Amino acid sequence: MIIDGKKIAKKLRISIAEQVIKLDRKPGLAVILVGDDPASEVYVRNKDNACKEVGFYSEKINKPVDITQTELLSEVERLNKDDKIDGILVQLPLPSHLDANQVIEAINPNKDVDGFHSENVGKLMQNKAYLRPCTPKGVMTMLATTGIDLVGKNCVVVGASNIVGRPMAMELLNAQATVTICNSKTQDLSSKIKQADVVVVAVGKPKMIKGDWIKDGAIVIDVGINRLEDGSLSGDVDFDSAQEKAAWITPVPDGVGPMTIATLLENTLTAYTAREEK
C-alpha cells in the first residue's frame, strides 16, 4: 500500500488552518534564502505558499549570494527580536563562505522551527523533544498512519545527515524501536536492509535501494528526490521492485516532500503557542 504524503499533508494543513482562524494574531514564519540556487528557490517558494494557505504571516527574505557572515547574523538577530515572527528558517545549504552552524546557533532556540539548534538537537537526544526537525517528524506522522506499532521493530536508517538521518534515528529510538544507522561507508548494506521492518532512506542516490533487499512486509520510507536525465523524479529506492515486497511504501514525488512543509507549519504553530503562553 502507498503512504500518501500529499493527502496526509493536506489533512495536517487543514487542521492547522482551522486552528489559525481562532487566533488573535497570525503565527509568523520568516524564511531566509541566500543566493539563487534553483532547487532552494523552489523549496522556499513552496514554504511561503503553504504559509499563506493556512493563514500564517510569512516573510520571504532573499539575500545576495555575497552576503557576509556578519550581515546574515544581524538579519537573524533582527528576526529574533521581531514580535511578528514565531519561526525562523535559514534555507540550507548556504554558500561555502558562510558558517552555517554559527548561523543556526544564532537563531533563538524558541524560534528554531527547523529544530537544528544544538539546544533542540539535545532535547531530541534526551527524549525531551521540543521543536523537532521537520522531515523526520513528518516521517513519524506518516508511520503513525499505518497503525503499525514501532516498539521493538528493527529500523534501518540509511544516511546520517544532521537534517534527516541523525534526527530520524533519534525519533525511532524515542519510539522504542531498535535502530541501525548506516552511512556511505557501511559494509554489506543489503544485509542490513534485509533485516529491517522499517527502512528510511535519505542518501540522494537514485534507485540505490533494490527491491530484492526489502524484507517481505516491510515499511519503506524514501526521503530522496533526484532529477533523472530524462527530467523525471526518482527517489533513492527502486520503487517498482520495492513495492512488490513492501507492505507500505512512500512514492516520490508526493511522499515525504509535502510532509516536510506541513510539519514546518506545525512547528511554527507550536512555537507561536509557546510564545503566546509566556
Ligand code: GUN
Ligand atoms: N535544506 C534541505 N532540507 C532543509 C530543511 O529541512 N531545512 C532547511 N533550513 N534547509 C533545508
